Amino acid sequence: MSSPRVVVLDYGSGNVHSVAQALEVAGARVELTRDRDSVLAADGLVVPGVGAFTAVMEQLNAVKGSELIDRRLVSGKPVLGICVGLQVMFEHGVEHGIDTEGLGQWPGVVEKLEAPVLPHMGWNTVQPPAATKLFQGIQDERFYFVHSYGVLDWKMDEQGPLTHPQVTWAEYTSRFVAAVENGPLSATQFHPEKSGQAGIKLLSNWLGTF
Template sequence: MSDITASSTGDSLSQPTVALLDYGSGNVRSAQRALERAGAQVTVTHDPKIVLAADGLLVPGVGAFAACMEGLNAVHGPRMIGERLAGGRPVLGICVGMQIMFEYGVEFSDGEGSEPALGTGEWPGTVEHLDADVLPHMGWNTVDVAEGSRMFAGAAADERYYFVHSYGVRKWELMTDGHTEAPLVHWAEHGRSRFVAAVENGPLWATQFHPEKSGDAGALLLRNWVDSLR
């Protein structure tokens, strides 16, 4: 697998380059294989030159919010994410890779309190415990897709996606001033919680579910993202 040394030319027939951010958060190989099947040339890396030069950056995430942020900070991930987004360069976050795009994550331990952790702050809001009798929320669920979605283009309305999480964003707090395009926020429900399942906000897309584990439905979403990089 060769390193990415420059972004693609924009030729519709070219293979988009994707940097899959390696910061010690779980097994990235399933995401790599899914992206390659979607038509991307993938490099697993935390090299800033490669991350910033790629057509797209995928930020995975498995486990606890605070632990993921610790790993991300160790490789200067927030700075690289911020630099890409400042230049309108696409980023996709998956699972905790979506959660860390928010300001705060609250980890509940023994029920006697909470410990907030700082996220990257790309979006305002807090990742908090879901209100449900059964946790983690593990398995297949539908998504209430906002009208005009590019991420879910071509997907059936009753399509199901694979989730594994106990925490989520239950309130969308980003306000728009009327001069910028409003984000598309997609929702799902588990127990007594309605939570953010996915977001499309300019160059920043993210999913709480795992598209790489969601069969044909997830493969379609990844193709839509990879195609948007051309």
């Protein structure tokens, strides 16, 4: 059985090479590209993200990222967002008083974490749901976070284009969304590529879903 081919969307985000290396360790054949045909044909697509919500959305829009992600999801092809790559899947991001429209795959707003010290940086545990696939075998492990913004409230009675999400939470003074599994669309607020063997196992679990 050949290794799955995964494209890391190379749209200008700064952590693409470390993500690619971690995916290779997890068992994928990896390509860094923004080429439309390659993105649509790949077994899996990873959308990394570092920095500000607005800047990431501008970079994604410049390479028609929204259309590429939509096309894959409509076809049931897996997409994984990482860090700001999770945040942009939601409807809006509010940073420094600026409200930026996200990709709108899920209902919700990305806002400043309710904590006395920011950023939330370092290792933290997570609380995955019983039906998780991403966290199989690593439910009690710690993962590496670097962020000042997140999704604090998931309105489960609202449904976006995808339904029946499995939401993983974490706590830093108050709770926030640490990961989402929703059909072909998954995302993590933490960085699997910086989370040691637990992060590699999570990526391996994701590869095992397709």
